[in-house]
Amino acid sequence: MRFANPVYFFVFFVIMLIAYLCINFWKKKLFNPNIIFSQVKFLKVNTFSLKENLFKGLNLLKYIAILLAIIAFARPQKGNVYEYSNDQGIDIIMALDTSSSMRSLDFRPLNRMEAAKKVTQDFIKERKYDKIGLVVFAGLAFTQCPLTTDKDSLAEFVNNIQLSNTSLDGTAIGSAIMTSVNRLKDSEAKSKIVILVTDGNNNSGEIDPVTASKIAKEYNIKIYPIGVGNPNGAIYEVDDPFFGRREVRVTEEAINEKVLKEIAKNTGGQYFRAQDTKSFENIMSQIDKLEKYKIETTQFTNYNELYKYFLIPSFILLLLIIILENTCLRRLP
Secondary structure: OEEOOOHHHHHHHHHHHHHHHHHHHHHHHHOOOOOOOOOOOOOOOOOOOHHHHHHHHHHHHHHHHHHHHHHHHOOEEEEEEEEEEOOOOEEEEEEEEOOHHHHOOOOOOOOHHHHHHHHHHHHHHHOOOOEEEEEEEOOOEEEEEEEEOOHHHHHHHHHOOOOOOHHHOOOOHHHHHHHHHHHHOOOOOOEEEEEEEEOOOOOOOOOOHHHHHHHHHHOOEEEEEEEEOOOOOEEEEEEEOOOEEEEEEEOOOOOOHHHHHHHHHHHOOOOEEEOOHHHHHHHHHHHHHHOOOOOOEEEEEEEEEOOHHHHHHHHHHHHHHHHHHOOOOOOOO
16 A cells, blocks of 8 residues: 555644644643642542543544544555566466376375376466466366466366266377367467376377377477376275275386487477476476566556545544534533
């Protein structure tokens, strides 16, 4: 909040100072004693009546009303900042694997899917001026959210991602790349990238991942593949008929890092391996630093006037004072 006319606070200070000096001057003038007593204990001590106390409260209300009026005249304002950019940033597609293996608990305290969602949402918050879209894939790939600058809506889409059901399970990396390419190929952004998060080897879809990466290269799209998973194996919760619900470690098919590295090399990107939540966060931070583009923005501030929130109470108090002074607290002539 700011004040458009702060000089009125100085005016208030001067008024209060003058009032204080005048009051003290008239007190000395009116109450200068003509008879001097050697002792004052013989004088009767008068106790203030309720009405006299109300008179004191009335003076306090006057000061409050004056203070509120001064604040109103100083024009308090609250500003809303708007930024406008006539330049384009980077267009990004987040391609997230939603196959059933992403429920593995080797990324404690989160499973792989929850860890991917968390770091994706954190990444989205940092990319203020970029357009970001969301592609999810398992046995099939489809667009969950097209390119958008509405980060709140995109974060909600990420939050609502669910793991694939059995009928659509699998890992269609090639299809995920092609779906992402279709979203980016017509973009006029300075840079176009795909962040591909997967924990498996390509075993579904109609196109080979390496072939898909070569198509991406033709459209100047860079791909940053991230292989997620602990080399010691995946951890799943299972319902055991004898021991109840328990955790088991499963040695799963290793991520085909050779293919993911080739995808990155073909497009000018870089391959990363995330073995836990911390390393996953560090990888996203590295990609955030690698893909930066300086954008010139113009900032506007729209100020809303708040004086009425002070002027109206001041008016009400003054009205109340006038009523009291002419009714129950009226002074005798």
